[in-house]
Amino acid sequence: MxxxxxxxxxxxxxxxxxxxxxxxxxxxxxxxxxxxxxxxxxxxxxxxxxxxxxxxxxxxxxxxxxxxxxxxxxxxxxxxxxxxxxxxxxxxxxxxxxxxxxxxxxxxxxxxxxxxxxxxxxxxxxxxxxxxxxxxxxxxxxxxxxxxxxxxxxxxxxxxxxxxxxxxxxxxxxxxxxxxxxxxxxxxxxxxxxxxxxxxxxxxxxxxxxxxxxxxxxxxxxxxxxxxxxxxxxxxxxxxxxxxxxxxxxxxxxxxxxxxxxxxxxxxxxxxxxxxxxxxxxxxxxxxxxxxxxxxxxxxxxxxxxxxxxxxxxxxxxxxxxxxxxxxxxxxxxxxxxxxxxxxxxxxxATYAGDPVLATLGEEQFGQTGWPSLAAQVAAVHRALPEDERRWAVVYAQNYGEAGALARYGGAYGLPVAYSGQNSYADFGRPADGVDVVVAVGVERASFSALFRQCEVRGRLTFDVPHFEEGKELLVCRGPREPWPVMWERLRWTGTF
Known part of the structure; x- marks a missing residue:
């Protein structure tokens, strides 16, 4: 009943x-x-x-x-x-x-x-x-x-x-x-x-x-x-x-x-x-x-x-x-x-990073560190570009965390607006037509390089404490093989990281 x-x-x-x-x-x-x-x-x-x-x-x-x-x-x-x-x-x-x-x-x-x-x-x-x-x-x-x-x-x-x-x-x-x-x-x-x-x-x-x-x-x-x-x-x-x-x-x-x-x-x-x-x-x-x-x-x-x-x-x-x-x-x-x-x-x-047990317990906290350092390292690559390239170069980040960090801290280093193809970040803007030089962070080198005539590795990300961005490559790529509207559709992706 x-x-x-x-x-x-x-x-x-x-x-x-x-x-x-x-x-x-x-x-x-x-x-x-x-x-x-x-x-x-x-x-x-x-x-x-x-x-x-x-x-x-x-x-x-x-x-x-x-x-x-x-x-x-x-x-x-x-x-x-x-x-x-x-x-x-x-x-x-x-x-x-x-x-x-x-x-x-x-x-x-x-x-x-x-x-x-x-x-x-x-x-x-x-x-x-x-x-x-x-x-x-x-x-x-x-x-x-x-x-x-x-x-x-x-x-x-x-x-x-x-x-x-x-x-x-x-x-x-x-x-x-x-x-x-x-x-x-x-x-x-x-x-x-x-x-x-x-x-x-x-x-x-x-x-x-x-x-x-x-x-x-x-x-x-x-x-x-x-x-x-x-x-x-x-x-x-x-x-x-x-x-x-x-x-x-x-x-x-x-x-x-x-x-x-x-x-x-x-x-x-x-x-x-x-x-x-x-x-x-x-x-x-x-x-x-x-x-x-x-x-x-x-x-x-x-x-x-x-x-x-x-x-x-x-x-x-x-x-x-x-x-x-x-x-x-x-x-x-x-x-x-x-x-x-x-x-x-x-x-x-640093206490979490220095103790194996605490490092395991506080693993999530390491994802909240290092973002200013990431911006500084990207800025160093950007500053090393020749003056005529630096003036028009853009920054591309593989995921929205990297792009968000550059949006928050990049201005202090003179970085241009950062773009990313992940999820809705792809809708926040793309590089302008005619952009020929890209500083890329966190991308998969083989697939990203295929979109450009030339790509070279300029370093890897390093951090003072454990970070999931550790070791990711910093690239400088020149000469997009297709117009940016077409390129951008190839760079869009949906998912987590």
Missing amino acids: DTVATVAPRRVTASSNVAVIGLSVVSAAVLALFLAFSGGPGYYVDELYFRVAGEHLAWGYVDQPLLVPLLARLQIALFGDSLTAIRVVPALLTAVAVLVTGLIARELGAGRRLQVLTACVCAATLATLAAGHVLHPTAVDHVVWVTACWLVIRILRTGDERLWLAVGAVVGVGLLAKYLVVLLVVALAAGLLIAGPRRVLKSGRLLAGAGVGVLIAAPGLVWQAVHGWPQFTMAGEMSAGPEGAVNFLVGQVLMIGPFLTPVWVIGLVALLRRAEWRPYRLVAVAYLVMAPALMLLGAEPRYTEGLLTVLLAAGCVRAATLARRLWLGGAALLNGVLAALMVLPVLPI
Whole structure:
């Protein structure tokens, strides 16, 4: 028999009070933490891309919707063109997400102290710290998934179907940042069909909420349709296939953290087994539907981090005794230290580079260093050109990270505008007709040289600390074999690097 959509308060009771002060303090502390570490060690590779994309605003891009470049543009306009400035909104959004996890605990029956503990625990995960440290679609995606799940749980507890409009608005905003939120919608719908309450699917307000979501997301969806849905090409490029299944499984532990993984597993089991949580069982079923499908596709492990955070909040509510809460607090502390070492610059970058264990833990941070050095090395090649060539030469970068770094730091070295054929960077401009000399960085020599009459290697990139651009060649190429409009179509490419 189908479960009734409106659940009587006497059957599933939320705490009578929200821990307003406690949750606000935790949220403010998370915001302060992110801002304190926002100035180093440097721009994340995608931030360099978003910064330039913000100067070329469009309704959509080959690899993303419109919201994150717009946020980059707004933050720079409001706070200045600095590393800290571009990270204000991610920090704020993630602080809100932490607060919402406490509200999820309240809906599941937690008292005020347990709400605050839940928020603290959820703040100590790798998923949370990674979402709030840099400007990335994940910063929006994280808060959208957590908030949408909170609203759905609240609808099922209170029967207030007006909140479906809010769910639609949240999902619509999520679609402006990352199309991944469609997975959440599909998974929750599957959860409703499998676990109920199915009557919710007949709600007129649910349909109205879906309409609100589509309306908000319409600009990006129309852009994708007009341009042949390039997002599907990007999704195919990012999939590792079945061979990525092991990495996906490992990621389910790492995204929350090894010390807190048992807690989200407890939350998953409790949602499936506790009679009083039966109306919310769809959340657990949504994860069990989504995770195996993504694993078989070899998708990124982080695609489930929003649902994992909700499951973690549910697991925290099971800490009913003092002993369990002390254990939970200790696990959160250890987990938070490990997560911070991995994604926040809590130590000097040289310290990470000088220790094999720290270098492995902080691998992601090395991609945030060396960009001024890259610009300086390209500038040295450019300065070595004869005067008559230097005046008209352009710079070509194989990927948007290199091009974004040159856009940010190249001006100080007198470099011209840098171009790249990757993704939507190819639409930001190409070399003018008649350009005969190109300084190229990061290209594959054989294929790039085939486009010119002459190419010579002028050096290789080197960095003081490990960097994924290490060893890439710097070329000077002369005499394009075809007109630039034709050449540019050959240089366009879609994918990751």
